[in-house]
Amino acid sequence: MPIISYGSKVLKQKAKDINLDYPNLKDLINNMFETMYAAKGVGLAAPQIGLSIRLFIVDGSPFADEDADMVDFRKVFINPQIIEQSGHTWSFNEGCLSIPNIREDVSRLSKIRIVYKDNEFNTVDEVYDGTKARIIQHEYDHIEGLLFTDHLSVIKKRLLRSKLNDISKGKVNVDYKMKFSNKKGR
Numbered sequence: 001m002p003i004i005s006y007g008s009k010v011l012k013q014k015a016k017d018i019n020l021d022y023p024n025l026k027d028l029i030n031n032m033f034e035t036m037y038a039a040k041g042v043g044l045a046a047p048q049i050g051l052s053i054r055l056f057i058v059d060g061s062p063f064a065d066e067d068a069d070m071v072d073f074r075k076v077f078i079n080p081q082i083i084e085q086s087g088h089t090w091s092f093n094e095g096c097l098s099i100p101n102i103r104e105d106v107s108r109l110s111k112i113r114i115v116y117k118d119n120e121f122n123t124v125d126e127v128y129d130g131t132k133a134r135i136i137q138h139e140y141d142h143i144e145g146l147l148f149t150d151h152l153s154v155i156k157k158r159l160l161r162s163k164l165n166d167i168s169k170g171k172v173n174v175d176y177k178m179k180f181s182n183k184k185g186r
Contacts (some may be wrong), residue, residue, distance in 0.1 A: 057076050096147065
């Protein structure tokens with residue numbers, strides 16, 4: 001599936017909950033994993049493929065060299081709610097498949113508690129910290145209508161403005177399929 005670029009309205013909308021009978025949910029989840037792997041990502045939220053629904057997937061295995069705990073961190077989050085954030089604030093250099101070729105340090109709290117439905121629609125209540133919490137928070141932002149760039153200072157956003165505008169117009173080189181919001185000739 002094509003990944004929606006920065007500048008698209010769907011990336012700025014708060015996504016809606018879904019229920020168990022959401023059409024072709026299992027196929028959608030499988031296609032999202034395929035799309036994420038093809039783009040070499042560690043997470044993908046439904047708004048990034050044009051669906052304003054509260055669904056995201058993660059696979060932290062690319063971080064397994066640095067953190068052995070990430071080896072089997074492959075999950076589906078449906079209708080998630082972050083209940084609590086705690087711990088210390090730490091910065092990490094984040095990127096986003098919808099904002100290719102831009103990476104910036106983002107500060108987030110180190111620990112979260114999240115309640116969600118898994119891919120079988122079982123309710124799960126879990127606590128995550130470190131890199132797992134970071135990945136989840138980044139993807140959770142997508143279903144809340146936020147991007148990692150929303151966490152940057154006004155000055156940093158100004159410095160990135162022309163690059164972000166170029167991305168929205170399709171003036172960027174990527175090795176995965178994308179759909180650009182403001183590309184001329186559509």
